[in-house]
Amino acid sequence: MAKERYHHGDLRGALLDAAETLVRERGADGWSLREASARVGVSPSAAYHHFGSRDALVSALSEVALARLGNRLRDTMDQAPEQGPERLAACGRAYVTWAVEDPAVARLVFRGGATTARSAISPHPHDVLTTELDRLTDTGHLPPEARPGAEFVVWAAIHGLAVLLIDGLVHIDDRQGIEGQTERLVFATFNGLAGETAPEPDRSMPTTTHTRRLTRSPAPGTAPRTPSP
Structure with missing residues (x-):
């Protein structure tokens, strides 16, 4: 090809x-x-x-793979029958099954330094997740007090399961089982966030290469949101 x-x-x-x-x-x-x-x-x-260089080729491939994943997450959520946290569960299922189906490429993307501050990825999986959590806040499913940094909480949960599966530390026999476990994880994580009533004082806000790039270069006419994958 x-x-x-x-x-x-x-x-x-x-x-x-x-x-x-x-x-x-x-x-x-x-x-x-x-x-x-x-x-x-x-x-x-x-x-x-x-x-x-070879590193430049690897970085470009990582950018392509991340944009492909971003489209997969967004398309899967758009097909979800419900408009509440079920869409978030669909996002989680798409993320974990992508990693399990293509573990070598997932490992390439997961490792540190796969992309740089100059990497322009659209749609970036981080932005897809951020947009969905903003929507859940706007529709009243997620309290505004729980919104800051919520994407890192959700991402840590689904990413952790994905890595455990592709590294062979956790075994689930079939795709249906993987999707079911992912859905349980996402709902448990979301319910925990939804139960927050006030942010912790002086809570540290995580950042990534992508969020730091967004902070430095916000889209024209928009104010940067709380840094959040």
């Missing part, structure tokens, strides 16, 4: 496809830019026109 895309003039896309295949075959670190170039059928010097 990579060579077919290149023959249509999309060398950058072909290199990303080749890198993704190599990640699934060997993991995040078991291959080189030269090997990705060979998979496409071009010289390494041709690849350097698009990616100055």
Whole structure:
């Protein structure tokens, strides 16, 4: 497929496809830019026109994978039959099943430094989750007092389960079981947040590379929200 895309003039896309295949075959670190170039059928010097290093290719692939995940989360929530926390449960199921279905790419994205402050990812999974929690607050499902930093609480829960599953520390036999356990986790987390009546004084607010970028460069005409994946 990579060579077919290149023959249509999309060398950058072909290199990303080749890198993704190599990640699934060997993991995040078991291959080189030269090997990705060979998979496409071009010289390494041709690849350097698009990616100055293997790390640059890995970072670009991480950005593509995160945007793909963001679309998956948003589309799955939009298909949820209910408009309350059931949409949040759908988001959690989509996140965990994505990781289980594609663990090599998930590990690539999960590790620190996969993206940089210059990475522009749309839709970013963090933004999808933040938007949903804002909606739940606006519709009265989540108390405003519980909203600051709630995305980090939800993300920590579903991300933790995803990592436990792909690292083999927790075993669930089938997809139905995985989805059921994820749903239970999300509802338990959400119910805990919904029970908060006031924020703790001097609560520290977590940040990520993405939230720090948003804080430095808010969208035109908008004020930055509480930093929140």
